[in-house]
Amino acid sequence: MTSPTSSEAQYALCAENVSLGYGDRIILENINFCVEHGQIVTILGGSGCGKTTFMKGLVGLLKPTQGRFELYGKDISALSAEGWLDWVSKRVGVLFQSGALIGSLTLAENVALPIREFSNTPKEMLDEIVRLKLAMVRLEGYGSYYPAELSGGMKKRAGLARALALDPNILFCDEPTGGLDPVISAEIDDLLLELNYLLGITMIVITHDLPTIMAISDWSIMIDGDARGIIASGAPRDIANSSDPRVYDFFHRQVSRGKA
Ligand SMILES: Nc1ncnc2c1ncn2[C@@H]1O[C@H](COP(=O)(O)OP(=O)(O)O)[C@@H](O)[C@H]1O
Ligand SMILES: [Mg+2]
Structure with missing residues (x-):
């Protein structure tokens, strides 16, 4: 970006x-x-x-x-x-030790958060970017899951998707x-x-x-x-x-x- x-x-x-x-x-x-x-x-x-x-x-x-x-x-x-x-x-993207995902947001919402903060990307494009980021960490299909529903390894990968959100x-x-x-x-x-x-x-x-x-x-x-x-x-x-x-x-x- x-x-x-x-x-x-x-x-x-x-x-x-x-x-x-x-x-x-x-x-x-x-x-x-x-x-x-x-x-x-x-x-x-x-x-x-x-x-x-x-x-x-x-x-x-x-x-x-x-x-x-x-x-x-x-x-x-x-x-x-x-x-x-x-x-x-x-x-700079950061994957914190704790993963630092927001528990009340779905995976897709967690990944979308930094993109929303830094741009006015239209919703359809945002959804597409989030889908891509989740696919990059092999979590395609898990966008609607909440962090508590994920295993430890999946949480790390989700944190990675969010760290990669802004390229x-x-x-x-x-x-x-x-x-x-x-x-x-x-x-x-x-x-x-x-x-x-x-x-x-x-x-x-x-x-x-x-x-x-x-x-x-x-x-x-x-x-x-x-x-x-x-x-x-x-x-x-x-x-x-x-x-x-x-x-x-x-x-x-x-x-x-x-x-x-
Ligand atoms: N916010 C903080 N305030 C004061 N001391 C801290 C703080 N964070 C870490 N420390 C101290 O700094 C040292 C190094 O901690 P840290 O960087 O977390 O180590 P590591 O990540 O290698 O386990 C420790 O002695 C820790 O107690
Ligand atoms: Mg440490």
Whole structure:
């Protein structure tokens, strides 16, 4: 729907010396990285290390206490609330950890909501767009269902349809496979790969799910709560054998916990 204003921007997203926190409490500091167009980047780390905080910063819901985020070459840390709505929310889709579907609305109404908010699309066209978005996440025919009537995996896919409603250039997903069994998780992995391949959407996926990390990542960034920052960055296969025990143990914990 909206293309980046600076199509020549070298990166989809960059963090420059970013610190994030709540009040006086610093959660992450001196964060530096860039994401290339069309890549799937996973953000890894144990529970409570600051992954969701990181995503809130990336999507502009939490202002950095230091440094800046650049989206397609534009400094989004400096934007006002209106500027943010106008510039960022049309380019960015977010799948929140909770799914964040509105329980009193049907699936179709949930997906239509952001489109209604940002346009005066006529009803027939809106219905057609919603049908398409639901088909993209393999939920065709479920438009009249309420969130409570859906399984965990279907809820995640519905959240994904809503995140894709405005045809974002970049999609953020917080724990898209959280709480799902391995088979359903693998279906979500495949769906993300397909959307990335077919639509060319850049994706930032927060996860601590090893099979997901290995299946979808072009690049991974591992953060650590005690270090308050990035402790590894690279293709997962490369960083998995890091000499840093915090990184090595993260990648090998399931193997070492197994019976074999
Ligand atoms: N709104 C908030 N206010 C104060 N502290 C918070 C808030 N949200 C998260 N935190 C704290 O920030 C730390 C990182 O949390 P979070 O980013 O949710 O971790 P993760 O997503 O990696 O599990 C935790 O110690 C958490 O208690
Ligand atoms: Mg989280």
